[in-house]
Amino acid sequence: MNYTLTQIPDRAEKPRQSGITMVMDKGLSLREVEDFLSVSADHTDIVKLGWATSFVTPRLKEKLAIYREAGIPVYFGGTLFEAFVVRKQFDEYRKLLDRYEMKYAEVSDGSIDMNQDDKCEYIRKLAMQVTVLSEVGSKDEAKIIPPYKWIQLMKAELEAGAWKVIGEAREGGTVGLFRSSGEVRQGLVEEILTQVPFEKILWEAPQKEQQVWFVKLLGANVNLGNIAPHEVIPLETIRLGLRGDTFSHFLDKM
Amino acid sequence: MNYTLTQIPDRAEKPRQSGITMVMDKGLSLREVEDFLSVSADHTDIVKLGWATSFVTPRLKEKLAIYREAGIPVYFGGTLFEAFVVRKQFDEYRKLLDRYEMKYAEVSDGSIDMNQDDKCEYIRKLAMQVTVLSEVGSKDEAKIIPPYKWIQLMKAELEAGAWKVIGEAREGGTVGLFRSSGEVRQGLVEEILTQVPFEKILWEAPQKEQQVWFVKLLGANVNLGNIAPHEVIPLETIRLGLRGDTFSHFLDKM
């Protein structure tokens, strides 16, 4: 920190189980990755190469090497897993993870129909190879999953070996946890939290208002994802009560 | 490509007549151009220096040289053409194109009133000097051009020598082809396509939902423009059915 302020909430130290910031890289150049890390490496826990952007991104190995050098794990977006599964190329996906020395992978069913047993089986298989994040929620805004089902899915996927479960929101923040307006489905989130430990959940929250909402509900050390590279510093100030939106939130409690 | 997936739609090879991605540069620095090209050169067909941003952009010659080196043609936005015409400086505009060794130019009437004969005359004159893109549609959201008129204008401008006709949308995607909400004027697009070959049209579609709509209607090799530099990789995945929005679209048909 560049100067001292009192009454700043404690942040967990990296590597951490809560307070995680997951960033979405949807096609940064090598130099843009360096720029991003030069500012935000300390505040970034893990990076997702958004959906299947890795298919068309040149110099992928070099990009992964830059993140590895900075100590930031990277994983392919769940849509890539689904693209292999729907084509019956799952074994090739496992080889791909090895070929790129990936230590993390996502299992999701946002764009395909997959029954729960099959999904948990994929989680179990991949968990023998890498650390698995599994995602709950559809990318289709017409598919509303009721709260009890979210809870049941999250519990089953954690039991199958997922390290964290991700609450779906897309890059835009308009499905899954959120209404098409971007507004949080508050009742859903609160009900999930009665049954699933908060440090096991990573909430996709690309919009500022969503990040503010989660920090106010769950504190500085909530796990948040799908953060744009240039929004990591702003998010860190929201976590610390140093932006207008959360300015008074922590002061009141200290 | 970094790995192999089955059932990926074929993309035309560069240089191509359809499947074109036109990118808008509204003031990138030289290093940002290099970064952009290091990731997206293979997926970018042509770059527009947005409206008259070239007037205030420093080191313009150096920027053009970087694009030329990468084999990507560049042209000045149509608003610059209009700025010269409205000031009765058209001859200077032609000299300007020579001075910067431009191989492409846009003829438009988005901000000025110009009758069709005059516009076609400008196209004819410029087509002797460069490859011409001509744009149909007003930047004024109050000016609604009926479909039969769009068709008549497009045909006349192609006959006058335009290489492609552009459907206007602005940087934001809220006029011309689109309603102020950004929604596509679907009936307009479909009617145009009954009369004008789809490879002759370049649709401005800066918003993701607009890109998805055109790819679903016209396939991977639709011509799309006003794409922001950081959205070229995401657009390419939409074209290939590798983003949630078009994930099932091509699978169903293969």
Added chain:
Amino acid sequence: MNYTLTQIPDRAEKPRQSGITMVMDKGLSLREVEDFLSVSADHTDIVKLGWATSFVTPRLKEKLAIYREAGIPVYFGGTLFEAFVVRKQFDEYRKLLDRYEMKYAEVSDGSIDMNQDDKCEYIRKLAMQVTVLSEVGSKDEAKIIPPYKWIQLMKAELEAGAWKVIGEAREGGTVGLFRSSGEVRQGLVEEILTQVPFEKILWEAPQKEQQVWFVKLLGANVNLGNIAPHEVIPLETIRLGLRGDTFSHFLDKM
């Protein structure tokens, strides 16, 4: 300028009292600052390190040195001033300004309650140390300040020693001067201008439509702030009547 066009409005020369563009840096890397300045230094008068982003931005001294080298003054966002004041650390804030050799500072009360006398006292104290910008308007969209009060506050703060008064809008442009939709509170702006000289006011106007509105009302040399780094070139074209939105505005008058 890269070429000559007639009927371009005159822009005041730097350093200038009107026609100021204030840019918000909310966490640029050192190389991104260089990129930004390589394109936009000539069109940028002053840079704000947004709210308290400086708390978590690494290599702050090096960043400030790059701006200094380019002759662009920098100041900490008003929220940082408030963060020190609310913690009763104002003396430390003054030392901080010295330690980082800041020549400008902002006094605001967007996130805290402060009576007018206290605010003016802070302005007086800081004005002995640096050039002060003071901001009027709340970040809380529920707090509507009536026009007569805006005028009274602005006059008092200028008398207390503020160089300029800033009309609040936040990064998003949805409070203070603007409705939550982003629409300008036109009556408010017009009433303020009957009482406060236009060159003494810096209007926060992050959205394009807001910039256009102010340029149409007050001309090329209105003071505008909270401009994103990549929007400086587009804004300059709006000021010069070289973008569709203001294309005819200056022509009609010359």
